[in-house]
Amino acid sequence: MDQFQWLYSDTVKDHFTNPRNVYNPDESFVPDAEGVVGNIKCGDQMMFMLKIKDDVITDVRWKTYGCASAIASTSMLSEVIKGMNIKDAYRIKPSDVAAKLGGLPENKIHCSVLGDKALRAAIDSYLEKTGRPGAFKSDAAVVVCNCLNITDKDIEDAVKAGARDWEQLQEATKIGTVCSSCKERAEELLHEFVHIYS
Amino acid sequence: MPERIVYLDYNATTPLRPEVKDLMIQAMDVYANASSMHEAGRKAKAEIEKARAAVAALIDAGDSSTVFFTSGGSESNNTVFMTMYALAKTGSRKKIITTAIEHPCVLNSATHLKQEGLDVIFLPVDDEGKIDMDVYKRELTDETLLVSIMAANNEIGTIQDIGLITKMAKAKGAYVHTDAVQAAGKIPVSVQGWGVDYLTLSCHKIYGPKGVGALYVREGAPIEPLIRGGHQERGVRAGTYNNLGIIGFGKAAELALAEVDEYGRNIRRLRNMLRDEIVGRIPYVRINGHPTDVLPNTLDVSFPGAEGESILLSLDLEGIEVSTGSACASGSLEPSHVLMATGVGPELAHGSIRFSLGKYTTEEDVRYVAEKLPPIIARLRSMSTVSPEEAVGLTRR
Numbered sequence: 221m222d223q224f225q226w227l228y229s230d231t232v233k234d235h236f237t238n239p240r241n242v243y244n245p246d247e248s249f250v251p252d253a254e255g256v257v258g259n260i261k262c263g264d265q266m267m268f269m270l271k272i273k274d275d276v277i278t279d280v281r282w283k284t285y286g287c288a289s290a291i292a293s294t295s296m297l298s299e300v301i302k303g304m305n306i307k308d309a310y311r312i313k314p315s316d317v318a319a320k321l322g323g324l325p326e327n328k329i330h331c332s333v334l335g336d337k338a339l340r341a342a343i344d345s346y347l348e349k350t351g352r353p354g355a356f357k358s359d360a361a362v363v364v365c366n367c368l369n370i371t372d373k374d375i376e377d378a379v380k381a382g383a384r385d386w387e388q389l390q391e392a393t394k395i396g397t398v399c400s401s402c403k404e405r406a407e408e409l410l411h412e413f414v415h416i417y418s
Numbered sequence: 419m420p421e422r423i424v425y426l427d428y429n430a431t432t433p434l435r436p437e438v439k440d441l442m443i444q445a446m447d448v449y450a451n452a453s454s455m456h457e458a459g460r461k462a463k464a465e466i467e468k469a470r471a472a473v474a475a476l477i478d479a480g481d482s483s484t485v486f487f488t489s490g491g492s493e494s495n496n497t498v499f500m501t502m503y504a505l506a507k508t509g510s511r512k513k514i515i516t517t518a519i520e521h522p523c524v525l526n527s528a529t530h531l532k533q534e535g536l537d538v539i540f541l542p543v544d545d546e547g548k549i550d551m552d553v554y555k556r557e558l559t560d561e562t563l564l565v566s567i568m569a570a571n572n573e574i575g576t577i578q579d580i581g582l583i584t585k586m587a588k589a590k591g592a593y594v595h596t597d598a599v600q601a602a603g604k605i606p607v608s609v610q611g612w613g614v615d616y617l618t619l620s621c622h623k624i625y626g627p628k629g630v631g632a633l634y635v636r637e638g639a640p641i642e643p644l645i646r647g648g649h650q651e652r653g654v655r656a657g658t659y660n661n662l663g664i665i666g667f668g669k670a671a672e673l674a675l676a677e678v679d680e681y682g683r684n685i686r687r688l689r690n691m692l693r694d695e696i697v698g699r700i701p702y703v704r705i706n707g708h709p710t711d712v713l714p715n716t717l718d719v720s721f722p723g724a725e726g727e728s729i730l731l732s733l734d735l736e737g738i739e740v741s742t743g744s745a746c747a748s749g750s751l752e753p754s755h756v757l758m759a760t761g762v763g764p765e766l767a768h769g770s771i772r773f774s775l776g777k778y779t780t781e782e783d784v785r786y787v788a789e790k791l792p793p794i795i796a797r798l799r800s801m802s803t804v805s806p807e808e809a810v811g812l813t814r815r
Contacts, residue, residue, distance in 0.1 A: 227731065236728075236731070237735065239801065242800075242801050244800075256803065258803075260764075260765050260768070260803070260804050260809060261763075261764040261765060262745075262764070263725060263744060263745045263753065263764070263768040264725075265803040265804065266803065267803045283801055283802060283803045284801060284802070284803065285723070285724075285725055285802040285803045285804050286725050286728070287725055287726075287727035287728055287744070288727060288728050288731045290725075290728075291728060291801065397752060398745060398752055398753075398764070399764055
């Protein structure tokens with residue numbers, strides 16, 4: 221243990237200070253697929269670039285605008301997915317990345333681990349390119365609030381648990397409390413789910 | 419281990435200065451209850467009154483009986499707002515004017531009164547953090563009970579014209595409160611010159627101990643206790659006297675007053691040096707706050723394309739201790755309400771760092787930061803999805 225305790229685990233610190241597979245504009249990395257999620261207005265944005273052969277990720281580069289845990293989690297994810305089948309990579313959850321990092325503060329898991337979404341966006345674009353659009357999509361949730369990484373499923377769950385208006389939905393999920401650009405879309409979904417569940 | 423530790427978070431809190439610490443060590447044996455009639459009690463009371471006079475002198479209060487000791491800035495501010503709530507219940511004036519950039523203890527007190535049915539206005543500020551005087555003038559009416567505006571902002575350091583603000587409020591018969599927690603000790607403060615009814619102070623921002631503050635209440639201005647109990651502080655604030663804290667506060671106030679001009683000169687020179695180094699060495703930076711009406715020790719800078727928490731933690735690994743307006747470090751998931759109020763936009767608020775210098779900051783410290791900061795910003799920008807040019811462009815309205 222360090223003589224002072226750091227905010228995050230030693231693994232996070234290591235990946236933050238020595239990130240792996242960061243894209244370097246001076247190298248010639250020609251990706252087969254790219255995906256970007258997040259929004260700088262929310263404080264986090266991530267991009268993944270993949271080289272894919274026979275549905276296996278052979279190499280990866282990334283870029284991140286975000287906090288230390290955002291940088292570390294993207295770096296960790298980039299190591300994990302090398303050599304992985306795209307179908308398996310598609311299923312990686314934020315909690316898997318957080319566990320690999322030796323844990324993250326609770327409030328960081330939701331907002332800073334966007335790497336899996338960027339990865340999925342990249343894989344989706346690859347599937348589209350190879351004539352299989354949406355092949356893995358069946359059970360994947362769609363992110364509505366990019367700032368806090370809140371999905372349509374989260375909204376559905378909040379409505380199921382009793383949220384009936386925007387204030388109650390915000391109370392339950394904190395959706396739209398940062399840049400609020402998702403409000404219109406989120407309210408549509410809210411009304412849809414309220415209609416279904418009440 | 420970093421080469422050196424450079425503490426640049428003096429607006430968050432300050433270290434105990436040795437003169438104060440020495441006096442407090444002696445005062446540890448001043449154990450008697452200052453309300454007791456016996457000699458030990460009277461001696462403790464004399465020490466407390468000496469401290470009260472020093473605090474009164476710091477804010478040019480004239481009569482020291484206008485100064486009431488509290489547990490700190492938050493309590494002082496809450497006391498004023500709850501006094502106004504009591505007045506609004508029975509009186510005809512029910513409007514409170516404050517600003518969008520106040521400390522959370524004022525914002526949340528004001529919001530509480532709004533929820534209780536009072537008419538509360540949060541004045542907007544311009545891009546340099548000055549309140550919008552046109553809106554202020556418009557909102558100030560015969561219904562206005564209180565105007566509460568901070569003397570200087572904790573994040574961007576912008577100083578408001580409290581004298582003028584007070585004059586305008588007085589013409590409408592409103593009470594005026596100013597939170598001078600950040601101003602005291604950094605710039606001259608005069609309650610008599612400004613004409614305010616209430617003023618808040620905190621001891622730990624002026625190199626004294628934590629857990630003690632003060633509220634100035636102009637002679638004749640109404641005040642309602644927040645903490646009820648014994649007759650301490652003439653019934654305004656109950657609770658056994660915090661001998662040690664108050665004695666420390668007195669010494670800190672005495673020294674702050676004696677040194678305020680010299681402090682201003684020295685610290686302004688170092689702050690300007692740091693600002694010039696940053697602007698000279700790092701492309702695409704934005705200095706937040708007012709260029710001249712600003713606390714001499716405060717420098718708030720946005721580094722578009724790099725995120726604040728990452729900058730803060732990278733600096734921390736080099737031994738440089740600062741704070742950020744980024745949402746990622748706030749725990750609230752929202753970027754600095756102060757920067758957002760100045761309209762810089764979330765992109766620049768997320769990438770902001772506050773350097774607040776202090777008494778013990780040296781030229782070597784500034785040079786160390788000037789050397790360590792540029793590669794940190796360059797590294798984070800090189801990993802970023804957005805270039806600084808793009809990030810700046812995004813904020814153009």
